Structures are given as structure tokens and as C-alpha cells.
Amino acid sequence: MSAGAAPERGWVDAELAQELPELALWTVTAGEPPARRSPPEVRERLGMLASRFRGADAVELRRRPVPHAYRVFFRQIGLDPDEQRTPVEEAAMRRLMHGGFESRGALEDALLLAVVETGVPVWALDDGSLDGPLGIRGARAGEQRPRADGFADDLPAGRLVVADAAGPVAVLFGEPDARHAVTRATTRIRLFTLQVAGVPDVHVEEAFWTALDAAWPR
Amino acid sequence: MRPGRARLGRVVVLIDPYRQDLTLGLVTEPDERAARRTLRDQIARLEAQLAECVTTAFSTRGEVPFQVSGVHGPRVLGIAELERVRDDLAARLGDARRELTAHGLAQERARVRLERMLLAPGRHKFARVAAAEIGDGGCGVYQVRPRLGIIGMLAGWWHVKLSSGCPLAT
Numbered sequence: 001m002s003a004g005a006a007p008e009r010g011w012v013d014a015e016l017a018q019e020l021p022e023l024a025l026w027t028v029t030a031g032e033p034p035a036r037r038s039p040p041e042v043r044e045r046l047g048m049l050a051s052r053f054r055g056a057d058a059v060e061l062r063r064r065p066v067p068h069a070y071r072v073f074f075r076q077i078g079l080d081p082d083e084q085r086t087p088v089e090e091a092a093m094r095r096l097m098h099g100g101f102e103s104r105g106a107l108e109d110a111l112l113l114a115v116v117e118t119g120v121p122v123w124a125l126d127d128g129s130l131d132g133p134l135g136i137r138g139a140r141a142g143e144q145r146p147r148a149d150g151f152a153d154d155l156p157a158g159r160l161v162v163a164d165a166a167g168p169v170a171v172l173f174g175e176p177d178a179r180h181a182v183t184r185a186t187t188r189i190r191l192f193t194l195q196v197a198g199v200p201d202v203h204v205e206e207a208f209w210t211a212l213d214a215a216w217p218r
Numbered sequence: 219m220r221p222g223r224a225r226l227g228r229v230v231v232l233i234d235p236y237r238q239d240l241t242l243g244l245v246t247e248p249d250e251r252a253a254r255r256t257l258r259d260q261i262a263r264l265e266a267q268l269a270e271c272v273t274t275a276f277s278t279r280g281e282v283p284f285q286v287s288g289v290h291g292p293r294v295l296g297i298a299e300l301e302r303v304r305d306d307l308a309a310r311l312g313d314a315r316r317e318l319t320a321h322g323l324a325q326e327r328a329r330v331r332l333e334r335m336l337l338a339p340g341r342h343k344f345a346r347v348a349a350a351e352i353g354d355g356g357c358g359v360y361q362v363r364p365r366l367g368i369i370g371m372l373a374g375w376w377h378v379k380l381s382s383g384c385p386l387a388t
Binding site: 016018019020056059060062063068071072074075076077078079138156158159160171172173197 | 251254258261262265266269270272273276290291292293294295299300303307
């Protein structure tokens with residue numbers, strides 16, 4: 001891996017790009033899976049972050065520019081951010097419920113650090129399971145979303161998804177589908193993030209950099 | 219089509235509660251995207267104002283209603299759905315502002331009562347104002363009490379005392 005890997009812009013369906021011109025997907029190939037356990041300094045960083053983050057900060061989040069941008073985007077695409085929380089607010093809620101940011105492994109911790117520190121969510125995918133570059137489009141009629149138990153859920157036509165050439169990879173702002181999730185068999189990881197109106201490029205880069213630096217320290 | 223009459227698209231009313239203006243437009247098909255963009259801008263502004271209300275209510279230890287239901291997304295919403303989201307947000311913002319105003323007025327009344335107690339304690343014997351009523355945290359209560367107990371009561375020596383903190387948990 002390289003913490004200096006340059007993010008690449010993914011594709012966005014032409015009609016969707018006309019409708020939501022500032023919506024963008026960025027990917028970066030991170031390389032081999034990191035060690036399963038986070039290094040002590042990352043766990044310490046999580047602890048410090050948790051102690052700086054209190055209930056008032058969780059409420060105040062919605063006024064900060066980047067988390068606010070995601071809240072607005074949620075509203076604009078028909079999601080209620082108080083019901084399906086934005087990723088940073090979900091992390092904040094976890095912090096309040098558990099009394100801290102508990103370490104869940106090097107990769108999860110790196111993604112958590114990225115979202116809490118920058119407000120920009122980053123997801124990890126098994127690069128080997130992907131077919132070509134990632135992009136955003138509406139789901140087509142008849143497309144399905146496989147579940148971990150072997151069954152699949154129908155995707156309503158028009159549901160916004162992150163997709164590769166083979167089909168949907170994840171519902172927008174949802175966790176990746178089971179067959180694209182990072183597992184022990186994963187040999188290469190691809191990170192992706194979603195940029196919406198009001199989120200500057202520098203925050204996207206910072207989110208990637210934070211995740212890469214935490215999971216694959218130089 | 220009869221001469222002199224053009225076929226018009228849907229009529230869309232764009233209400234911007236922030237600017238308090240009303241735009242009535244005859245929207246043709248190519249304009250719908252612009253209408254959706256306007257609605258999305260309005261949603262963004264309303265969300266910002268609602269966020270202000272929620273954080274203000276939190277800082278004053280009040281509570282305002284803020285939940286606005288989604289429309290089973292994520293997807294590109296049409297004009298009608300965007301209008302519904304916007305209208306729900308506007309309604310919720312109105313409710314939140316009313317709550318905040320009522321809360322502010324109640325606090326103001328409590329502050330005035332406290333000021334009167336402090337100015338003339340003898341005229342407000344045993345009157346009480348809780349610290350929470352004036353927006354302060356904690357469980358303190360301002361109360362007009364006689365100095366030196368029964369002696370102060372007989373002599374007309376009254377003053378305002380702030381009780382100390384929350385009662386111990388039992």
C-alpha cells in the first residue's frame with residue numbers, strides 16, 4: 001500500500017450527474033489488508049478522539065459544514081438523517097452509546113478515524129471481487145442485492161447504488177454487499193468515498209489519507 | 219388545441235419560507251430540473267435553519283420536534299416528493315420555532331419574577347424560581363426566605379437564597 005496513492009474519480013450516470021452535479025465517487029487502491037489488530041498508537045488516538053467528543057458535540061455536528069452537507073444530501077435523496085444517520089453521526093452515536101470508540105480491528109478503526117476526523121465516510125471493498133471502476137447509478141429493474149445468508153433482496157428500480165461493471169456493489173451510504181465486503185480471503189483492498197455538494201475536495205483527500213495512514217502506517 | 223391556447227405543463231408553486239416569497243410558475247418539461255434544483259436548495263436552507271433550532275434548544279436545555287420522515291430513498295426524488303420533504307421540513311421548522319419562542323418567553327417571565335424577588339424580597343415571601351426555569355443548569359432553586367428563621371419573619375428581614383445543588387440520590 002501507499003499512503004500517497006492518488007484518489008481516482010469514479011463515474012456517475014449521465015442523467016444522475018445532470019440532476020446532482022456535485023455528487024462524486026472517489027476510489028483509492030489501498031493494497032493488501034492491514035494487520036488485523038490496530039497498532040497501539042491508533043487505539044490511543046481513538047481513545048483521545050473519544051475523550052474530546054461529548055454529547056454536546058454530537059448535537060453540534062449537524063451545524064458543522066461537512067456533516068451538514070451529508071445531512072442535506074440525505075434529505076435531498078429521500079433519506080431521513082435522524083432515522084438512517086449519516087456516517088459521522090452514526091459514529092458519534094456509537095461513541096455516546098459505548099462511552100468510547102472501541103477498537104474493532106485495523107481496517108475498521110482506520111475508517112472510523114477517517115469519518116470522525118473529517119466527516120467524510122470511507123468504505124472498504126474487496127478489490128478482487130470488483131469488475132472495473134466504481135460509479136454511481138440508479139438500480140435497474142430486476143437487480144438484486146445478495147445477502148450474507150445466501151438469499152438476495154430485490155433492489156427497487158431507481159434506488160441509488162454504487163456499482164461496478166457487473167452490477168450493484170452497495171446501496172448509496174449503505175454497507176457493501178456481502179460478496180464485496182473485505183474478508184480474510186481478501187488480497188487487495190479498494191477504498192471509496194462519496195462526495196456531495198458542500199464537501200471540498202481537500203476533505204475527501206484528507207479522509208483517504210487519514211484512513212490509509214492509520215491502517216498502513218509508513 | 220383551440221387557437222389562442224397553449225398547452226402548458228404542470229403548475230408548481232415554489233415557496234421559500236426563508237425569503238418569505240412566493241413564486242408561481244408554469245413549469246414545462248425542461249424546467250422541471252431547475253424546479254427540482256430550487257426545491258433542493260430550499261431543503262438545504264431549511265435543514266440549516268432546523269439544525270440551528272435543534273442546537274439552540276439543546277443549549278437552552280429545551281427540546282424541539284425535528285424529525286422529518288424520509289421517502290424510502292436513496293433515489294432521485296421527483297418534484298412532488300421534494301415538495302413533500304420541503305413542506306415537512308418547513309412545518310417542523312415552524313413547530314421548532316414556536317417551541318423555542320414559548321420556551322424563551324417562559325424563561326423571560328421567570329427572570330422577571332426573580333428580579334422582582336431580588337428587588338423586593340419582602341413582597342414575595344417564600345416565592346420560588348428554579349434555576350432550570352431561567353435556563354441555568356442544575357437543580358438550584360431561588361427562594362425568598364426570612365433571615366434568622368422566625369426572627370427574620372417577625373422582623374420582616376427577607377432575602378433570596380439559592381439552594382445548593384441537586385438532592386443526593388437515595
